[in-house]
Amino acid sequence: TTGRSPLPDSELVRKARAERWSQWSLKGGLETLPQALNTHLTSQGVSVLKGQPVSGLSLQAGGRWK
Secondary structure, rough: OOOOOOOOHHHHHHHHHOOOOOOOOOOOOOOHHHHHHHHHHHOOOOOOOOOOOOOOOOOOOOOOOO
């Protein structure tokens, strides 16, 4: 034996296999994604407001977001 547990079988598992779903993670955890985005954006001169609710987004003339 290989010491591996048998793979579960369900409709969802069969669908995932048929559609070739993938799973990934980030070294250091998912929190590293917003941290990296913050670092990159602030280095480009973008002001990042933390702890503020988002009430909406709109694309302005010239391709800028507000």
